[in-house]
Amino acid sequence: MAQTDFNDLMWFLAVTEEGSFTRAAAKLGVVQSTLSHRIKKLEAQMGMRLLARTTRSVATTEAGERLRRALAPRVSEIEAEIAALMELRDRPAGSVRITLSHHALTGLIWPKLRPVLRDYPDIRLELSVDGGFRNIVEDGFDAGIRLGESVEQDMIAQRVGPDWRLVAVASPGYLAARGRPAHPQDLLAQECINRRLVTAGGLYAWEFEKDGKELRVRVEGRLTLNDEATMVAAALEGVGIAYVPEDMVAPHLASGALELLLDDWSPRFAGYHIYYPSRHQNLPAFKVVVNALRQ
Incomplete structure (x- = not known):
């Protein structure tokens, strides 16, 4: 097989990341027809289809997904090493990509990172909201932010927020009509707002604890959501009982x-932690971000 052009591999990664030739071409600053030609050339050199094309989207074939998984972490390592060279500059610079939940972003992370954009004009941030768990290495993220109990064991982890708790809340109007539960098991007779788990796909069993006794209750209700802000809004409207982070409902309480x-x-629950591979810890821009989050 003829030697593969490294640019073709990078362009292939761009298409898989964007899921579209149009968006990938715009990101790369090339004409879409040129990009399509180069991908076809790469497929011809490898003797196999890498992408399955439809009129609306592009997806990897089995071979294409295997190639993507092989390339993505290695390209990330190369980019990390290049970014490390930027220590020679007067000011930290580069991009930092972080995956995190909506609750972590709005209640904790964004207020701490807003000053970074103000004070470090050469640092670029990408904050990707995702309720599920991501493989940060394979998916090209520099770090993830999750609860301490959820952090992968092979990652460096540092606490960036205090412990917090989920609380059950309801509107006065709802309680006047349906009564107030005195025990978690009483929730089974109530109209509860269920939470759909993004990663597992199932419904979250509400977790309770008292005097060392743990209890999980699989509540019932006609409304299921996967967005905490909408759950709070529904509770305010009297739809049912919501189980949400306490800081999100503090003003309403x-x-x-x-x-x-x-x-x-x-x-x-154990507070939020930032976790990342060890190779990122000495990158200047990344160190700025971590230090800001630890404040």
């Missing part, structure tokens, strides 16, 4: 728009 339920049963 203070105003009386929502009432706290089963307070003594609400357990605390």
